[in-house]
Amino acid sequence: MRIELARAGNWNGQILKKEHLKQVAKNFKDEVPIVLGHLKADHMPAFGWIKSVELSDILKEAYDLGFIKSGQ
Known part of the structure; x- marks a missing residue:
C-alpha cells in the first residue's frame, strides 16, 4: 500500500x-x-510498519515550488 506523505x-x-x-x-x-492512538499516551501496539520511503516524480517537481525552507 502506498500513502502520499507530502504534495x-x-x-x-x-x-x-x-x-x-x-x-x-x-x-x-x-x-x-x-500505531492506533498516540504512542506516547496510550502505548498501543504497532498496527503495521513503514518499510521504505521514496520520492515520486510529482514530489520532485516541488523543488522549485518549495515548502520547507533550507535548514528546517
Whole structure:
C-alpha cells in the first residue's frame, strides 16, 4: 500500500523543495511503527510498519515550488 506523505506546493508560506524530499528518502533506514492512538499516551501496539520511503516524480517537481525552507 502506498500513502502520499507530502504534495508539491506552497503551504502556509512554506515551499516544499525536492532536495529535502530526496534527503528524507535517502535517510530513511528503519522500520517505523504505525500505531492506533498516540504512542506516547496510550502505548498501543504497532498496527503495521513503514518499510521504505521514496520520492515520486510529482514530489520532485516541488523543488522549485518549495515548502520547507533550507535548514528546517
